[in-house]
Amino acid sequence: MIAAADIAARLGLHAPTAEQRAVIEADPRGQAIVVAGAGSGKTETMANRVVWLLANSHVAVPEVLGLTFTRKAAGELAERIRERIAQLVSLGIAEVSLDPLESASVGTYNAFASAIYREHAMLIGREPDAAVLGEASAWQLARSVVAASADPRLVELDASLDKVTGAVLSISRALAENVADSRDVRAMARDFLAMQGLPIEAPRKRTDFTSFVDALGVVEALPPLLELADAYSAAKQQRGFVEFSDQVALALAICERHPEVVAGHRERYRTVLLDEYQDTSVVQTRLLSALFGEQAVMAVGDPDQSIYGWRGASAANLARFGRDFAAGGEAVVYDLSTSWRNPEIVLEAANTLIEPLDAGIPKAPLGASPFAQPGRLDAAWAETIEREAELVAAWFAERLGRGGRGGVHDGAPRSGALLCRTFANVGVFTAALRARGVPVHVLGMAGLLDQPVIADLVCVLRVLNDPTAGSELVRVLGGARWRIGSADLAALHGLAKWLADRDLSTRRLGDEVRAGLRASIAPDESPSIVDALDFLLVAPDSHSALSAFSEVGLARMRRAGAQLQSLRRRAGLGLVDFVSLVQQELLLDIEVAANAAQPLGAPSLEAFDELLAGFAEVSEHATLGAFLGWLTEAEQRDRLAPRQDEPEPGAVQVISIHGSKGLEWDVVAIPRMVDEELPSKPRSSKGWLSFGELPNEFKGDADELPELAWRGSQSQAEFDRAVSAFAEENKERHAEEERRLAYVALTRTRSDLLLSGSWWASQKAPRKPSPFLRELVTTGVLDAGVLPAAPESDENPRAGSTERVRWPLDPLGTRRVAVTAAATAVRAAAERPSGEGIGPVLADRIRLLLEERRRRAEGATSAEVPVRVPASRFKDYVDDPAAVAAQLRRPMPQRPYRATRIGTLFHQWVEQRSTGEHEAAAIDALDGLDGLADADARRDETVADATPERLRALQATFEASEWGGRKPSAVEIELHLPIGDNVFVCKLDAVYEVEPSSELGRRGIRYQVVDWKTGKAPRDAHDLELKQTQLALYRLAYANWAGVDPALIDAVFYFVEDDRVIRPDAIYDEAALRRAWASVAAAGPVPAAASR
Template sequence: MTTAMGQRVEGGATAGLDPDQLEAVLAPRGPVCVLAGAGTGKTRTITRRIAHLVESGQVNPEQVLAVTFTSRAAAEMRERLASLGVSGPGNSVAAQTFHAAAMRQLRYFWPMTFGDLRWDLLEHKFRMVARVAREVGIDVSDRDLLRDLSSEIEWAKSSAIGPDQYADAAQRAHRDVPTDPRTVMQVFAAYEAAKVAPNGDRLLDFEDLLIYTTMILQSDPSIGEEFRSRYRSFVVDEYQDVTPIQQNLLDAWLGGRDDLTVVGDANQTIYSFTGATPSYLLDFTRRFPDATLVRLQRDYRSTPQVVNLANEAIGKARGRIAGTRLQLVGQRDAGPEPVFAGYDDEISEVVGVVAEIRKRIRAGVPASEIAVLYRVNAQSEAYEEALAEAGIDYQVRGAQSFFERPEIVAAMRRLTSLAGGPPPPMQPVDAVRHALHQVGLTESEPKGANARARWQQLLRLVEIVETIASEAPELDFAGVVGKLDERSRMRHAPIGGGVTLSSMHAAKGLEWDAVFLTGLHEGSMPLGRASKTVDEVEEERRLFYVGITRAREHLHLSWSLSRGEGRGTKRRRSRFLDALVPAPSAGLDLEPLPERTEPDPDVLKALTVWRKEFAESHEIMESNVMSKTMVRTIATAVPTTLEDLAKVRGFGRARTDEIGAAVIAVVDSALPGKTAGRK
């Protein structure tokens, strides 16, 4: 469906479009709202619409302003417009981000309003926030608090909320306020004042670019008229992610006119925490009663199996957005059914996922067309290690690899320093926990997004230490830290062509042949702190939907019932999987085989010895072969065929293909003559 980059489309802007896309492209000038589901060709449609308006003489290309949210999306739009012949030297549609467009306009119009006063861009808030925080008596050594204060100021400004309005607005929005709201208000007010010099010169942050441009266009009719004589037709991509100040700027651009095309999907609203709101998309036809409304529901990205699962998942949505639901219709040939896999613990889940990745690679799927998606970045570490152990290259999207993250670098530096001194008077794991208190590992989860992210990373580091200590109980503190350092140095350097590891948020707008949605248990999906209100749970559901719709062909959904070996099955799979997971009669059996209730001692011993020998021969950790819990489960079920082994809860087909024959051989050798008649 896509046009080769740089090639002009034969047959003009309407060539090769489906009926719905064609309706959107041919809609008359005026208000047009395109509800475009995942994989339905929204960028193709809006660029063809622009090209049609130009080709038909309805608008000059220089009079069109198309805006989106990321530089990558704007560049893609420009490339597609160039291939259509409507973006180039002397014949160019402006395709920019909101901020890039505002900056360009502000540089031109500023002198007309402010005369000789100057402004400079404040690219980062952190230093300014730190300065004013110190002045109001805040401990500026807490860098996480400073980052969270910066984030709160950014959210408030994006939401068109001033310092005096912050506390009430934060309460209504259920903000995770990092400190007392009055303190945030005080810092916010001081920050705004500090940006204005005594002579009137100003520092403007990125939100100010939009705010000041809006103010100038609205306050001076002659400036507004000059702008509107330049731009007459507007297109907004990803309209469900517009913030109040972006909408205010769009209104100033329009100046009461209605030559506006918006494209969005309320089901992909996942950035409410930044101030984005789908209300403008949902209310578009109320604001413009004569608007043309087009729904794009033909999905060209994913197989019908993936599309059907996505529809089922979002079909459970509640609230106002649910009323705008798009029912996607898959256009590709049939593919494999999505795979659901439950595991006893996180280690088993990681091992099972990596085994399935190896299977996909052997089947011909390029590693670069495989993605592992998770809810929070701290979950990447286990997959980084397992992929490195398996010799599979990977890249971490939207974040540094685990041992390169600043909080982990600081933690390793501290642990290494302490390991060179006298041994601490406590067990190694307790000593590590105590040492990490100095770099942010508190007893309970802290407030504030940045502080919490640091805490999650440090907690993951402790879990790694617990694994090391359990596998080598003879090690002292220095030995455990040495193993930890060795583990950090084992990692492959991330490269561009490997398996992608990404949070679900960072994966939006991307797609792969094979996608693994991991950690789908309560507390992770939905995130525990995001379960206070229906709106928060529904945003998590939409994030789950976004994750599903990243897959073109292969989709693997997994969860685990505990954090680690021997910790018990204290979790349940995500509520979003209810009614999605096939019943056991459909071929998915997540329960142990029923023949025994306790492990056979001979099989348990044989499997334990085999696991150790297999790990040593392959130079991997025993837990990466299978967990202790899995060893006991198999010794309890005593499977004697590959089919029975694949049914053991948490083992699955992928590992059966990898090591199933060896496991069955061990079971048979441990029980000579006892398993006759079971095959």
């Protein structure tokens, strides 16, 4: 046997620690659990485990399966394994067979389940080519199912369309993820509702217990929600859709019903590595257990980092591993307890916070590596949140600023992160950072939607869609555009209350009718100020209900109301067109261009437009209401989901703690470590007694979840006691989850960590320091002096501030005098006769401008070549610079021909076929192709043949081609190739490894870059020569990126529709490309064709 230490020495790696060596050399045929703490080097250890297995001939390369959660993690593990295998072969350490067409299978859990489903779907009567629904398309389909329902029980739910949609999606996914049957849940609901006649049996209590009434209401909602969930599932199947959760559940069904599928996978994979096992869901665990139970499986995870319970993960997964996989119910447990990331002081704090938790499995405390940085653990406590934000900003400025200590580390600027439990007060901190000159980037949708220009736009969209969007209308009216004062807003609210008591002719309703109306609406539903604004447009100035309005305020409100009413009349436009119209009417494009104080305005609008287009792309009938509902849901999920963003040197990334898992930065700050924020106050302790929740007894990890002992209750009082005990268990479970969140947050830093808090934010009572901070002080990890005993003020000093401001704020501020003077001068000049008052200097400049305009009209102009150039445009610059210049000078939107859309879909289909994963939104655009084919043909004969049948024909042709049965080593990658002063953006469709190079023997392989084409083949030799420049750029870009000799890379076009492969006889090398581009650059700006 070749020892792990010997292999490491031969490969030039650090010698493995005793813990790592035990993991690497574990029984090749046994079941093992590796409890790997944060930053403990599990990816490196897993890769070295594979190398050891290969070197000792326990497995062959293609017999290795590695699964993890994110593409980023899968890519890192796959890259490590590839590198180690290549080293094994090149150094001749072991007789390892290296077939260029075979490699270890490393991917995500969802991709693995998807591959099983697609390969064997027909065994259970399902469609293998079903498109995977993304979040946007799933939301729209579920919403359409709910909207189409005529179930009268939905009226009794007292829930909005969007709330019911969210509940249907939640319960549908919960059923799939827990392999539960909706019929069983309905039967449980019937049993539960049979308690309706329970007696109260409580002294001096005459009314029903609130807990009893609320629970009955929640369970009464289950049957209609379950029926909608079933209808949603039927709609997915009918339309050829699945979700990721469906694929896993269906893959499990395949394995349970067809033992030959299980046998095939056991024969194919002799060793299995399961990464981040604590985050697997019930259905994923059951699938993996069915496939690989009692096989050679190693699960790696950390129960203390199980923070995704909201999506079905369970901290008890690792503890149950032996029962699920090992023959005798026991698996060998290994530890990786050395952190290669965190300083010792940070680990001391993290271990202190996590120590009270029982992980259900032995785990050694994390210790620092011999190479750990010194690091610092700082704490800052302030009187107010504003002062806290200033302290945090100063701390980052010292570490990231050019003059600060440690601003540069190892020759590169340091990276930083602000990890937030919630985003409620994030604006205070980002403002403080920007005031200090610290670059800051709020990651994800939260950063986008919090941008002022986007917040204003979304508010207007909500007002246009929902007459109850009162708070959004207040923001719009009180903002920079309309500047309505508080007195007039109060008058508008008064008008809304006046209208609420009147009929359409504004006659006062009778007392009985008004009482009935009040009883029919929710307690928190207020009269609509949106309707009141509409009333202002028809009411005369003399109307008695308008007496409280100022003259200026009334005029502005009428202008605002007229604009909103005009926009509503055009709401029949397509979603993208309508939102674009709203942006134009609000002058947002002009606003962001003119507002130098908000440089992110224009990029934010572009990002929002991309988000909107992605949503609209998955449905031909996307509505504004559906988009706004999805936006709320998507923002929440985005904040909780793990992110894959790379750290930004020299900047602070703002991210949720949930999103930070798996990432690391040089310096990290965790703000708002105050009671009820971190740990957060539970939104509810009701557990599954909440709208749209699957009861715990139907969840696969029910044994670890709080139990509501409702069966056998003889009275409402007894039931109330059961609910109280259930609520306490839910609170304890929430507290454990918050403790794990704090542990994850603390272990993200490589060097310095700051924990901060303050007594006062917006609340009426002071917030105490977080119990986590108090624990660190009590145990001596933090100095007791960092936490003052009490606030300086007994009342919120922010509320008692003597600062007075005028509201609404003047958007021009101190610039108003100068801007007003400039505007006056412009108006005066516009009103003067032409030429009057113009001096000789200005007259000469005007003459030059007019001459320039004349020359431009004659075509005597040019266009600068942009720095970034798509590789596909290289030939255009060389062959037809005039057309390029015309497009650069006056960009015209390109008509979205159906053929182009089919080409896009074909490329995405090839990608998902190769990777087993799906870029959700665009794939769902397949839906509706059938219904639109005829309409497209009527609109333009050139796309009459662009039907779903054409796409299917392209797919069939590809599958029969030489690439149909091959697995690419890279697919749909974007590479940047600098040539001269320009950067060419190369988007490679696929790269394949082919036969070993004869000149390099076993030391190297050849590569083939393939560019799929769904259009027409080149017309002639000249056309082919121009097109081959694209392949030449791709070849050179990949060679530079992969560190491969370009001579070992072939490049071909595959014109799928014609089933024709074109291999150019000659492809430009780097020198030829540079010469061709030099001729373009030497000519200067690209000349445009003359106008006629």
